[in-house]
Amino acid sequence: MKFPSMAEADGRTLGDEEVAAVERVIRSGMLSSVWGTEARALEREIAQVYGSRHAIACSSGTAALHLSVVAAAPDPGDEIITTPITDFGTVAPILAQNAVPVFADVDPSDGNLDPGAVARVIGPRTKAIMAVHLFGAPAGIHELRALADEHGLVLIEDCAQAWLAELPGGELAGTTGHVACLSLQQWKHITCGDGGVAITGDDERARRMRLFSDKGWDRAAGRSHAAFGLNYRMTELQAAVARAQLAKLPGVVAARRRTALRLIEALKGLPGVRLPRPQGHAWWLFPIVCPDGDAPELAAHLAAAGIPARAGYLAEPLNRAPVWQAAIYGTARFPLDGYSPNPCPQAERMVDRTLLVIDWNENYTSEHVELIAREITNFRARA
Numbered sequence: 001m002k003f004p005s006m007a008e009a010d011g012r013t014l015g016d017e018e019v020a021a022v023e024r025v026i027r028s029g030m031l032s033s034v035w036g037t038e039a040r041a042l043e044r045e046i047a048q049v050y051g052s053r054h055a056i057a058c059s060s061g062t063a064a065l066h067l068s069v070v071a072a073a074p075d076p077g078d079e080i081i082t083t084p085i086t087d088f089g090t091v092a093p094i095l096a097q098n099a100v101p102v103f104a105d106v107d108p109s110d111g112n113l114d115p116g117a118v119a120r121v122i123g124p125r126t127k128a129i130m131a132v133h134l135f136g137a138p139a140g141i142h143e144l145r146a147l148a149d150e151h152g153l154v155l156i157e158d159c160a161q162a163w164l165a166e167l168p169g170g171e172l173a174g175t176t177g178h179v180a181c182l183s184l185q186q187w188k189h190i191t192c193g194d195g196g197v198a199i200t201g202d203d204e205r206a207r208r209m210r211l212f213s214d215k216g217w218d219r220a221a222g223r224s225h226a227a228f229g230l231n232y233r234m235t236e237l238q239a240a241v242a243r244a245q246l247a248k249l250p251g252v253v254a255a256r257r258r259t260a261l262r263l264i265e266a267l268k269g270l271p272g273v274r275l276p277r278p279q280g281h282a283w284w285l286f287p288i289v290c291p292d293g294d295a296p297e298l299a300a301h302l303a304a305a306g307i308p309a310r311a312g313y314l315a316e317p318l319n320r321a322p323v324w325q326a327a328i329y330g331t332a333r334f335p336l337d338g339y340s341p342n343p344c345p346q347a348e349r350m351v352d353r354t355l356l357v358i359d360w361n362e363n364y365t366s367e368h369v370e371l372i373a374r375e376i377t378n379f380r381a382r383a
Helices: 016-028 037-049 059-070 094-098 115-121 141-151 205-211 235-268 297-305 344-354 366-382
Strands: 053-060 078-081 099-105 126-132 154-158 177-185 196-200 284-290 310-311 355-359
Touching: 016 235, 037 053, 037 196, 037 235, 053 059, 053 205, 059 078, 059 094, 059 126, 059 154, 059 177, 059 196, 059 205, 094 099, 115 141, 126 141, 141 154, 154 355, 177 355, 196 205, 284 297, 297 355, 297 366, 344 355
Parallel strands: 078 099, 078 126, 126 154, 154 177
Antiparallel strands: 053 196, 177 196, 284 355, 310 355
């Protein structure tokens, strides 16, 4: 049985609407968002979905995260607390602003930041907390916002994997922090190949992010550069495709939720399997925790059956990545002189032994779910 893949047409919702959007832009002759209308329209539409005053479209999810760090305005050597289970795009912008990533351990039930672990690593140079809603599961963001408020920190929500994920109160993930970041990369719920959006309710943070994304160019003042910045502009082609995709987003998330709930029901009560909490989950991936530590063996069994599953998600948690032993700029290690990442035993065990992820897709059918459930059950019966 073939599983739809986000790398192929059968696993994407790309169609006539996106073709028409691209044609509209090309026929207009204006592909740059500086003078076009598509990127600004996308910003308005996403701001409306999230109830946010500002949305800043940019070239990638990593760019959006870089803008969020710019919004937090760390001084060189300031610290930003984040998770060791995430894409490196979460951490790279911290280094790009000459700040220091401080890793806090995770909740072993879902891999999201443990607010208690975050509290233990807050120090005099802490500037921000960057939380990831991992795999689409809402993180403990209310507790993290309380910590941020108590210590005067900026809370950043990385929602790259969590479009329309919902917090316990029903509000969307991305609406509790000071800044939130969304991704439109190929493997996300909706895509324009690459693209990102940062959202915030704060006028000054929005001003900083918009300036930085356009080389610090205050276009209202002519060819005048008001601040340091890079070119993170989204193109009109990206924005037009993203707008067509945004209209399909509710259906994408609803379909993923339907089949995920079927798998949870099919596996309920199975020994040796800790299932994800479905409340608010956006199901970028379907994660399973194997408390006995045999996730690599189960992943190999599923892969042999043609199921797109893998253990650990990462080769190693980011606090153990080789990058921390290397130079950062040229031959210098600044701002990491004398730096040693915190041990994160829960995250390390998850990646090494207990975490398994199954690719998830809005085009999965009951037959896909039944095969996954059957193969997991068969493996457990022999274990």
